[in-house]
Amino acid sequence: MDEDTTDFNEGAAGGELAWRETYVVLFEHANRPTLTQVEAAIGAADNRLKMEKLSADEDGYFRSLLVQAPEDNAMLDIRYESGDAISERAMTLATQLQDELQGDQMGRLVQANAWLEVMHFERLGGGDEWSEEPDEMAGPEGLDPATLITVIGALAELTDGLPIDPEAGEILT
Secondary structure (H helix, E strand, C coil), rough: CCCCCCCCCCCCCEEEEEEEEEEEEEEHHHHHCCCCHHEEEEHHCCCCCCCEEECCCCCCEEEEEEEEEECCCHHHHHHEEECCHHHHHHHHHHHHCCCCCCCCHHHHHHHHCCCEEEEEEEEECCCCCCCCCCHHHHHHHHHHCHHHHHHHHHHHHCCCEEEEEECCCCCCC
16 A cells, blocks of 8 residues: 655645544445546536645556635545455445445445545634634534535545445445
8 A cells, every 4th residue: 555644734725624524435446546537526526626735656546635625614635545454444344234235335345445535624714715704614513514525426436436434334325
């Protein structure tokens, strides 16, 4: 696995970031997208989003990027991971979710050996690009999940993956 140590606060718009949740899109490594494909999928899903700190491996396959969503007061840190640890986590989730899985979802989950980890952050306060009224937007109730939902959906479609909230043990529909 390629390790990316990008500091996402470096060069980001003003304001403090607060982590809110992490979702994953589980899929087969053979479906790993290129950086160009990820850029296109996210851009087509919502052209208001700003992509930064884009990273690919030497073959052009996606490693990581940041998605800034000033209108939603949100930032997403998206990273690719693969390997045995991901396969084991997928098997655990398959066991945990067996009663909720539909159609071919069980097979897809059991075969998964890669994921796109999507960490969702809320911008508290902010610079010129962010909320003009940061006090009203502070706290979880002020965070609009539209960016997260849109990007997760685009990545799941791109990779033929399953979008999952690993903490809640739920597939997102």
